[in-house]
Amino acid sequence: MRSLERKSNRRILSILIESSLDQVLPPHCLVCRSRLQDSGKLCGSCWREIRFITKPVCYCLGTPLPYAIDPATLSAAALARKTSYTRARVVGAYDQVLRKLVHDYKFRDKVELTNFFVPLLIQAGAELLREAEQISAVPLNRWRLWSRRYNQSALLAKSLSKECQINYDAFLLKRVKRTRSQIGLTYRQRLKNVSGAFLVPENKSDLVQDKRILLIDDVVTTGSTVEACANALLKSGAKSVDVLAIARVLYPQSN
Ligand SMILES: [Zn+2]
Structure with a gap:
């Protein structure tokens, strides 16, 4: 200690x-x-x-597509993997510049980067923000919150809520299971690892019932964490869940 x-x-x-x-x-x-x-x-x-991810993108995963016949076009990865969330959108690919910025934001206490990221998120998630009725953030477990002292996704969510006049509740989702590090795990293993890790506390269910929820995360790696959060929100009666994040890891098979 x-x-x-x-x-x-x-x-x-x-x-x-x-x-x-x-x-x-x-x-x-x-x-x-x-x-x-x-x-x-x-x-x-x-x-x-910065490798910004702009249209055309997969309607569901938000990954870049070489072309799209219409905005509802799905990538091969989305067709192969049904997600609980409806749409995910990110500012750009998680490499070089965005990786360095996110790392500084998460681990080097550069909380002032919130002001840098929020306008980019507003642009990348314009369609999602227009429809969102409630904003939520992927929660950290208590230990990580204590050691880092802040949850970077919650900082983004709070600022977006203020900028876009959408309700935000910091305790809408609760992490109820301590999970092992996801590094090195496949999507299926990650999904199993975070399965049942989140829930909506009973006293918050009114904020979720029949609402279009926008879930904020910093980086989407395989999507297993946001999938587990979306599952918890839908289980609690959410009408739909969209995901907005700074960056996404682009695997060759994710397009
Ligand atoms: Zn520079």
Whole structure:
């Protein structure tokens, strides 16, 4: 416990030093730290490296398609795997620039990146946000929340709710099972791992019943976590569940 405290103190000290430096130093790119005119932005070359995912996309998974006959076109992966959520949309592919930004956001306490991500999410999820009646976020387990001190998906959800005037409740979904790390697991193994890990508390079911829910996550890897969350929301009476995230891991077979 004492070593954890020491670790936490060191982390707080490094954040304080970094934030003081940020105030003294001129604005710089959020990724490569080259000098810029304004703070909180990316330089041109980092910006160009983001692989934005734009239409045409698979109606369900939101993965890029070479072409689509109509907006309801499904990818081969979506046809092979039925999801509980209706649509997932992301800003871009989880590589290079977005990977670095998400990593800083999750593990390096760069909570100010919320302001960078939210306008991108509003653009990527415009159709979903128009229809959403309630926003929810993928919850962290208590241990992870304690060690990180904040849930990055909840920060995004709260800010989106404010920007788009849609209800948000931080406790709509509860993580009731501690799951092992999903790294290295296949989609089926991940699905089994997170199955039954989430539920909607009884006192929150009114907020879910017959509502179109928009679920916020940071990164969609195989989609097993959002699938488990969507299952819990639908079980509690949600009309539909859409998913909006910063990035998605693009596997060769996901198109
Ligand atoms: Zn840069």
